[in-house]
Amino acid sequence: MSEKYIARSSAIASRLLGGEMMIMSAADSTFFTLNPVATVVWQVADGRTPLSEIVVRAVCTEFQVDPDIAQRDVERFVEDLSKHGILLVSDRPFPNSTLGPPEAA
């Protein structure tokens, strides 16, 4: 299976509130609230770390989830947000110029 890379869109506004990430699409004002697992994935979506590594290092370690289940859940979440243009997905690392600012904790 080919590797995936994910990056946060720069056309959004986001804020961490009570451990959950609030995200609003600046294009159409669609609003999302991420659960704690999705929030961690969002925070480390730097466009350069392979998704499989994000799952193992960030999700499985922090939430003690089975890697296969975590991989499946994260891919579903990534697909969902990418449909709304909130997350960008590529099969190769993103060049620096396409990335937004680092996510604030």
Next chain:
Amino acid sequence: MNRSCEITIEIGGMPILLHIENDTFRQMLARRYAGFVGSPSRPRFEFEVELTAPSADDPDDEVRVEMQAGVWRLGRGDFRAQWDPRAGRGRIRQSANPYSIDSVLRIVHTLILAREGGFLLHSAGAIRNRRAFLFSGLSGAGKTTISRLAPADVTLLTDEVSYIRRDDDGYHACGTPFAGELARLGENCSAPISCLFFLKQGPENKLESVDKPEAIRRLMRNILFFAEDMSLVQNVFQSACEFVERVPVQRLTFVPDSTVWGMVQ
């Protein structure tokens, strides 16, 4: 410029000087914005108002607000305006219709506030015991009803659009002349905000907590903002989040009679 053809409209402590070539129109605005007419000596921004012949252009057309080369361009069927915020000057082209200039002022204030951490909110607002209370909701939620039911010790800030400013002490609500169905101008005063209520009419008076994500979602739905500008949209979102972190937000279900004001203290 002839002083007699100028008028300063001061909303939220933000004086905007209008140079108007037609004194009849100026007098119309003086009556419309009575209580919000300020001194022309130190305006924050100035606009030349050029009046055109009445046209059939539709004021219900979609508003367009975009920045081009540092100048805001505002347009709708019934007006065109441009405003250079760095120079502090702009120009409005419209017929002698107070609704058009009212819309331009609303848009300009949303742009000013977006840079300063505030916003215009689709809500009624009132002061009681030196604290401001906001009652937000879409049309039909009860903003006019709760304004109409306000007892004598309540100072009405608006029944339609609240002016929210942020300063070092927190958030203040200011009165506006932007009236809704009550067709009554608010009082030109302000107070620190004690609570934001999202309104709903129901069979009994009831207060319920609103979690923060839901509060932000509802707040964003009711903030007036028109500009197609990514960085300002992001500013407004951050302002909404900060507001919800600092100001209590509750859902107020109410019976449309005066007993509801017993819950607003």
